[in-house]
Amino acid sequence: MPETHATAYDSKIEGNVIFTRFDAALNWVRKNSLWPMPMGLACCAIELMATAASRFDISRFGAEVMRFSPRQCDVMIVAGTVTYKMALAVKRIYEQMPEPKWVIAMGACASTGGMYRSYAVLQGIDQLLPVDVYISGCPPRPEALLAGLMKLQEKISRQPAFKDQQPQLAEKLEEVLT
Amino acid sequence: MTPAGGAPALQSHNQMTSQEVIESLGKSFEGKLQHKTEFRGEITYAIGESDLRDIAKFCRDKLSFDYLLDITSIDNFGEEPRFEIVYHLYSMPHAAHLRLKLKLSEDVGALDTVSDIWPTANWHEREIYDMMGIKFNGHPDLRRILMWDGYPFFPLRKDFPLAGLPSDMPDVAFTKVTPLEGGPFVTVPSTAGSKDREPRARPREL
Numbered sequence: 001m002p003e004t005h006a007t008a009y010d011s012k013i014e015g016n017v018i019f020t021r022f023d024a025a026l027n028w029v030r031k032n033s034l035w036p037m038p039m040g041l042a043c044c045a046i047e048l049m050a051t052a053a054s055r056f057d058i059s060r061f062g063a064e065v066m067r068f069s070p071r072q073c074d075v076m077i078v079a080g081t082v083t084y085k086m087a088l089a090v091k092r093i094y095e096q097m098p099e100p101k102w103v104i105a106m107g108a109c110a111s112t113g114g115m116y117r118s119y120a121v122l123q124g125i126d127q128l129l130p131v132d133v134y135i136s137g138c139p140p141r142p143e144a145l146l147a148g149l150m151k152l153q154e155k156i157s158r159q160p161a162f163k164d165q166q167p168q169l170a171e172k173l174e175e176v177l178t
Numbered sequence: 179m180t181p182a183g184g185a186p187a188l189q190s191h192n193q194m195t196s197q198e199v200i201e202s203l204g205k206s207f208e209g210k211l212q213h214k215t216e217f218r219g220e221i222t223y224a225i226g227e228s229d230l231r232d233i234a235k236f237c238r239d240k241l242s243f244d245y246l247l248d249i250t251s252i253d254n255f256g257e258e259p260r261f262e263i264v265y266h267l268y269s270m271p272h273a274a275h276l277r278l279k280l281k282l283s284e285d286v287g288a289l290d291t292v293s294d295i296w297p298t299a300n301w302h303e304r305e306i307y308d309m310m311g312i313k314f315n316g317h318p319d320l321r322r323i324l325m326w327d328g329y330p331f332f333p334l335r336k337d338f339p340l341a342g343l344p345s346d347m348p349d350v351a352f353t354k355v356t357p358l359e360g361g362p363f364v365t366v367p368s369t370a371g372s373k374d375r376e377p378r379a380r381p382r383e384l
Contacts, residue, residue, distance in 0.1 A: 087352075117363045120333070123356060
């Protein structure tokens with residue numbers, strides 16, 4: 001049996017090692033596998049479906065896993081008119097999503113209430129949820145949703161993920177290292 | 179067997195013109211039909227609220243108005259009686275329309291249901307209850323249909339503001355007053371172009 005020399009082992013993995021910040025690695029993993037919670041409430045949901053289908057193919061961005069289960073989701077895409085009757089249900093579904101989580105307000109209605117200046121319609125989902133990306137349009141084209149998703153990916157890649165997730169551990173590490 | 183048996187009955191319906199059919203309603207309920215308007219061959223009768231069920235049953239069984247297209251309610255705010263309900267009937271065999279109109283004062287505020295005569299009236303009556311606050315006696319399931327149970331207002335009444343009113347039911351729903359700066363966002367009837375007619379923000383300065 002040939003003996004494994006330390007030098008030989010090192011040469012094998014040489015070139016396969018990358019040095020990076022832990023945040024960058026974590027964010028890279030997160031942003032390329034955003035599982036959406038499809039909150040389809042009106043016509044925007046049709047464009048959301050088109051975005052997921054073959055022509056526009058949201059899976060190119062790792063966001064094709066649309067299941068109606070909030071507990072496995074990372075990003076809620078609020079696609080459509082949020083009525084007051086639905087508003088608290090949307091919030092409840094958002095609360096069931098595990099951290100970290102993001103929200104895309106897709107289209108004019110989800111962003112501002114849109115053309116529905118009405119007693120029945122919530123004037124923007126940002127009154128209930130922290131929205132990360134707003135997409136204009138009525139409804140937005142699939143390209144616009146993809147652009148919004150890429151904007152969200154950019155935003156995620158800038159986040160201090162480790163510090164957000166484990167503030168105490170990050171503090172302790174800083175103490176040790178300084 | 180069924181087509182052969184069914185065909186003569188259908189023909190006997192067709193022998194009566196829709197005009198004759200509706201006139202037979204006039205004969206049977208003389209004195210109860212308050213007045214008749216005719217517009218483009220479609221006839222509207224004004225009736226009293228107490229006669230609604232008798233007339234509705236007669237229209238369905240004897241005149242074969244088998245299809246209730248719609249029930250609409252009108253709020254003539256400031257007039258007495260305040261509300262007006264319109265039943266839009268259609269007869270499949272005669273291909274004829276008939277409308278029944280009745281007026282209802284706010285103090286009465288309730289009307290007999292026709293949901294056992296035309297089952298489709300069930301949801302129409304629920305919507306009228308939800309939006310106008312008119313109750314229907316004998317309705318099997320008179321709950322709100324669009325807004326939630328416990329919502330305190332009737333939004334299609336004329337005294338309900340366009341921007342809505344605030345309400346709050348913890349864990350169920352809430353409403354806020356809608357900002358209407360630059361509004362109201364309603365169509366402006368005129369012969370001008372669509373840019374001037376359509377509902378859009380019109381700031382005062384312009």
